[in-house]
Amino acid sequence: MTAVLERPPVKAAPRSRRGGSPFEAARRRMIGPFLLPALLVYALVMIVPSVITVWISFNEWAGVGAMEWAGLANYREMVADPVFGTSFANTMKILVLVGAAVFVIAFTLTMLLQDMVGRKFVRAVIFFPSLVPGLVIAILWGFLLDPDGLANSVLKSLGIAEPPLWLAPENMFTTVMAGMTWLAAGTYTVIFMAAADRIPRYFYEAAELDGAGPLTRFWHITLPLMWDVIGVCAVLWAIGALKTFEFVLVFAGATGSLPPTGLWTFSVYAYAGAFPSDGVPRYGIASAAAVLTMLLTVVLTILVRRVMGRREQATY
Known part of the structure; x- marks a missing residue:
């Protein structure tokens, strides 16, 4: 007769009601x-x-004293204000036009510098404006484009003595957008370059063996595998564009005064309501502009995430 030895059962560790140790x-x-x-x-x-x-x-308030309930009056007055319409249009221009220029420049530089000798040095030079506060860049941009600045001095040395077109009132906002493009392009170039560096090289080698050209490799390999980074950058840009303030205020505004109303953005409109150049502050209008900016930021963030929210996958 053979005895079978059985190991005594091991008691399991007590588990919490929600599961786990x-x-x-x-x-x-x-x-x-x-x-x-x-x-x-x-x-x-x-x-x-x-x-x-x-x-x-939802109130009328000058910053001191009691508030007076106004309901939706501040919002109605703000929407009916032509300056608000200009501010809305300028903010959308920055969001769309400057954003498109920044992303195109960042992608182009990323592709050009991908296999370039000394790319780290060039990347540092491109990124330099992003290391400097935006206020300083706005001041430098103003000095550069001033009638007595470097750009106009070069034009005069070439025999072009006419007033610079970039400071004409109808071109002033384009000049502002160009400066913002210069300020932001370096940051997104560095982010895109870092995202491109993490793509395995064998994808490109296999595509080259099959005869794929640079455009095909970009469209079917680089772009899909950078899609998640592009989505994050799009959200960051949407948030930053809707809050554009200091560049416009410093570059286009005279010392101690607001810039011309044709150059205002959402944030400048809100600032003008709280700190007008003359008159009584209207914190109700300023707060209504700030609330609208916040709502637009949330809506745009959700839309961008939905549009960009697909999985990364090389399609080549």
Whole structure:
């Protein structure tokens, strides 16, 4: 007769009601206490001011004294204001035109510098404007394009003594957009170059063996495998474009005064309501413009994420 030895059953570790080991349950319980300080700071810095801004947008308030309930009057007055229409159009121009120029320049430089000798140095030079605060770039852009600045001095040395067209009132906003393109192109070029560097080289080698040209490789390999990065950059650009403020204010505005209304953006419109060059501040109008900017930012972010939200996959 053969005895069969059986191992006594091993008791499993007790599991919490939500599943997992006691260690996992304890770890989940610690998440809340560690997140609480950050959530409190976020609420004080972001949520509470946003709620207050929304409340002020439904009131008439000069910054002191009691508020007077106005309902939707501030929004109706803002939408009927021709300056608001100009501000809306200028903001959309920055969003679409400058964004398209920045992305095209960034993609072009990324492809040109991909196999270039000394690309790290060139990338550092391109990225340099992004390291400098936007206020400084706006001042430098103004000095460069001033009638007595470097650009006009070069034109005079070439025998072109006419006033520079870029400072004409009808071309001023185009000049602003050109400066913003110069400011932002370096940042997105570096991001796109980093995304292109992570694409395995054997994709391109296989495509070259099959006779694929540069355009085919870009369209079927580079673009699909960079799609997630492009989506993130599109969201970042949409948020930044809707908040355009300091470049317009510093470059186009005289010292101590606002720029001409034809150059205003959403943020400048809101700033003008709260800090007018003359007259009484109207924080209700300023808050209404800020609330509209916030809503547009949320809507555009959702739309961009939906449009760009497909999986990355090489199609070659």
